Amino acid sequence: MRPVICEVAPRDGFQSIADPLPTAEKIAIIRALADAGCPRIEFGSFVSPKAIPQMADIAEIAAAVKDVPARLSALVPNVRGAENALAAGVEEVVYVFSVSETHNRNNVRQSVAQSLEGLEKVKAALPASVLLRVDLGTSFDCPFDGTVPRTAVLDAVASVAAIAPEAEIGLCDTTGRANPFEVAARFSAAMAIGAASGNGWAFHGHDTYGQGVANALAAWSVGVRVFDTAAAGLGGCPFAPGATGNTATEDLVFAFNEGGLDTGIDLAALLAVADRIAALPGGVTGSHLRIVPRDRVA
Amino acid sequence: MRPVICEVAPRDGFQSIADPLPTAEKIAIIRALADAGCPRIEFGSFVSPKAIPQMADIAEIAAAVKDVPARLSALVPNVRGAENALAAGVEEVVYVFSVSETHNRNNVRQSVAQSLEGLEKVKAALPASVLLRVDLGTSFDCPFDGTVPRTAVLDAVASVAAIAPEAEIGLCDTTGRANPFEVAARFSAAMAIGAASGNGWAFHGHDTYGQGVANALAAWSVGVRVFDTAAAGLGGCPFAPGATGNTATEDLVFAFNEGGLDTGIDLAALLAVADRIAALPGGVTGSHLRIVPRDRVA
Incomplete structure (x- = not known):
C-alpha cells in the first residue's frame, strides 16, 4: 500500500486563522487540493460556531x-x-480526544473516560456506511504535562479498539515534540493491540521541533500508511511565534515521491495551492519546499 | 556505537558569511561548541586566502x-x-571533491580523476598518526546536473576505498535535495563496497528541502554513525534566499537525545552557542529548536 496523504489545512489550518475566511475561498482551496491529487481531505469540523x-x-x-x-x-x-x-452527508467522521487528561479538559472539557463514552455514542449514531476515525491527541507530548506516558496511550488505544474495532486510529503529535524513535515504538506497540481488531492507523504530525518528516517516515517504517499534513504547513504554533505547525504536505510528499513511493499528488499543482494558502491573510505557514527554486522541486 | 555529531558551523557555516569574522570570535565559538559536548568539530579550511x-x-x-x-x-x-x-598540527584532515564532474570543476577546477590523483598525493603526505576523511560532494544531487547517478557515487567510493582503505568516507548531500530512501540505499551500497577495506562512514546533510533530520536518521538506520551538522543551521542556501542550509545540530541532537541515543551534547549549552552564532552579522541560519520555547527543548 502506498503512502496516503490526508490533507488537513482546511481543518487544522483554517481554524488557526483568527478571522474566518470567505466560504468560497475555502471551497476553492479544497477543490484545488483534490485536483492536485490529495487522496483524502479533512475539510473542517462540525463544532459549535x-x-x-x-x-x-x-x-x-x-x-x-x-x-x-x-x-x-x-x-x-x-x-x-x-x-x-x-x-450534511459526510462520508467519514473524525472523533477526537486527548490522551492527556489535562489537555482533554482544556480542549473538550471532559475526562478521557467521558470522551470514551462520547465515542460509544458517536459510534452508535453512525450507520455502517460512514467511516469512523478516532484521533488521539497528545499521543506523545502534552503542552501542559510534558511527555505522555506510553501506557496512557496504549490504554486509550485498547479502549478505542474495543469500542470501535473497525475505526482508523490516529496517534497525534499535537505539539510536534515527538521524536522518530518514540513514534516508531508507540505505533509498533499500538498496532500490536489493534492487530486483533483490524483497526487502521494514521499519524498526525507537526514540524515545530524539526521532526515532522522524520517522524512520519518513522511511522511509515513500522507500517503506518496514512499521514495528516497541511499544505504550506498552515497552522503555525500558537505558543511559539515563527515556529512551524503542521508538517507541510509538500515536504512529506517530496520525501515519498522522490523516494519512489508515489503519493499520487502532483507536487507542482500542490505547491500552487500551498502558495494560495500562504497568501491567506492571518495565516502562519512553515514549509521548506515552498521557498526553494520551483524548478528543482517539481 | 552512539551517534557522533561533527559540528561544521566553523567551516561550512563561517565561510558562508561574506565579511570575515573576528578570529577571537571564531575561537570562542569553537571552544563553546566543544564545551557543549560536540565530540567532533570541523573548525575550518586550509585553503588559499x-x-x-x-x-x-x-x-x-x-x-x-x-x-x-x-x-x-x-x-x-x-x-x-x-x-x-x-x-599547524591538525589531527584530522578532510579531503573533499565532488562526484559530479560539473560541480567538481566549478568547485575545485578539476576532473574527478584529477581529484583522485590529488587524494593519492594527500594520503602520501600524511603520517599514519593523522586521520583522513574523504568527503564526496554532490553524492546525491548536483545543482547543475540534477540527480547524480548512483553508479557515479559507487565508482567514486570504490576508488577512494582503494586509495585510502582506512579513511572515513563522507557522502555529502550538498544541495539538501536527497531523500531519505535514497540516502539509505546509497549508503547501503557504498558500505558494501567499503566493508572489505574497513572505511568508516559519515553523512553530511542540508535541510534545504526539509529532509535534514529524516535523511540523517535514514543513514543511521543502515549503520552510519557520524553526522555533519551546523549549530543554528548556519550556512543558508546561496541559491534560495530564506531557505535553510546545513541541518541544524540542535534539531538532530534533539531527535537522538530524546530518542534515547545520547549524543553527549548538552542541548541547553548547544542552544546558547547557536544563539551566539545566529547573532553573527551576515549569517543565514535555519533551525527549528532555536525558535520554540526554551523550557520545552532542553
Whole structure:
C-alpha cells in the first residue's frame, strides 16, 4: 500500500486563522487540493460556531465539495457534531480526544473516560456506511504535562479498539515534540493491540521541533500508511511565534515521491495551492519546499 | 556505537558569511561548541586566502584551539592544504571533491580523476598518526546536473576505498535535495563496497528541502554513525534566499537525545552557542529548536 496523504489545512489550518475566511475561498482551496491529487481531505469540523467561529459555514462547505475526487472527512467533538455531519452527508467522521487528561479538559472539557463514552455514542449514531476515525491527541507530548506516558496511550488505544474495532486510529503529535524513535515504538506497540481488531492507523504530525518528516517516515517504517499534513504547513504554533505547525504536505510528499513511493499528488499543482494558502491573510505557514527554486522541486 | 555529531558551523557555516569574522570570535565559538559536548568539530579550511578570505586565519585558529576537548578536523582541497594543516598540527584532515564532474570543476577546477590523483598525493603526505576523511560532494544531487547517478557515487567510493582503505568516507548531500530512501540505499551500497577495506562512514546533510533530520536518521538506520551538522543551521542556501542550509545540530541532537541515543551534547549549552552564532552579522541560519520555547527543548 502506498503512502496516503490526508490533507488537513482546511481543518487544522483554517481554524488557526483568527478571522474566518470567505466560504468560497475555502471551497476553492479544497477543490484545488483534490485536483492536485490529495487522496483524502479533512475539510473542517462540525463544532459549535460559538466555540470555533471559523467553522460556522461547515454545512455549506460540505454541500459544495461533495463531488470532489477525494475521500472527505470532518472532525466531530461529540454526538451532536456527528449527527450534523451525517445530516450534511459526510462520508467519514473524525472523533477526537486527548490522551492527556489535562489537555482533554482544556480542549473538550471532559475526562478521557467521558470522551470514551462520547465515542460509544458517536459510534452508535453512525450507520455502517460512514467511516469512523478516532484521533488521539497528545499521543506523545502534552503542552501542559510534558511527555505522555506510553501506557496512557496504549490504554486509550485498547479502549478505542474495543469500542470501535473497525475505526482508523490516529496517534497525534499535537505539539510536534515527538521524536522518530518514540513514534516508531508507540505505533509498533499500538498496532500490536489493534492487530486483533483490524483497526487502521494514521499519524498526525507537526514540524515545530524539526521532526515532522522524520517522524512520519518513522511511522511509515513500522507500517503506518496514512499521514495528516497541511499544505504550506498552515497552522503555525500558537505558543511559539515563527515556529512551524503542521508538517507541510509538500515536504512529506517530496520525501515519498522522490523516494519512489508515489503519493499520487502532483507536487507542482500542490505547491500552487500551498502558495494560495500562504497568501491567506492571518495565516502562519512553515514549509521548506515552498521557498526553494520551483524548478528543482517539481 | 552512539551517534557522533561533527559540528561544521566553523567551516561550512563561517565561510558562508561574506565579511570575515573576528578570529577571537571564531575561537570562542569553537571552544563553546566543544564545551557543549560536540565530540567532533570541523573548525575550518586550509585553503588559499585568495579563494576563501574567510579562512585566512586558519593557522592562528588551529594553534588556539589545540586543547579543546573535541576531535578537530580541517578541510583541505589539495596537498598544499594538507601540508599546511600538518604544519599547524591538525589531527584530522578532510579531503573533499565532488562526484559530479560539473560541480567538481566549478568547485575545485578539476576532473574527478584529477581529484583522485590529488587524494593519492594527500594520503602520501600524511603520517599514519593523522586521520583522513574523504568527503564526496554532490553524492546525491548536483545543482547543475540534477540527480547524480548512483553508479557515479559507487565508482567514486570504490576508488577512494582503494586509495585510502582506512579513511572515513563522507557522502555529502550538498544541495539538501536527497531523500531519505535514497540516502539509505546509497549508503547501503557504498558500505558494501567499503566493508572489505574497513572505511568508516559519515553523512553530511542540508535541510534545504526539509529532509535534514529524516535523511540523517535514514543513514543511521543502515549503520552510519557520524553526522555533519551546523549549530543554528548556519550556512543558508546561496541559491534560495530564506531557505535553510546545513541541518541544524540542535534539531538532530534533539531527535537522538530524546530518542534515547545520547549524543553527549548538552542541548541547553548547544542552544546558547547557536544563539551566539545566529547573532553573527551576515549569517543565514535555519533551525527549528532555536525558535520554540526554551523550557520545552532542553
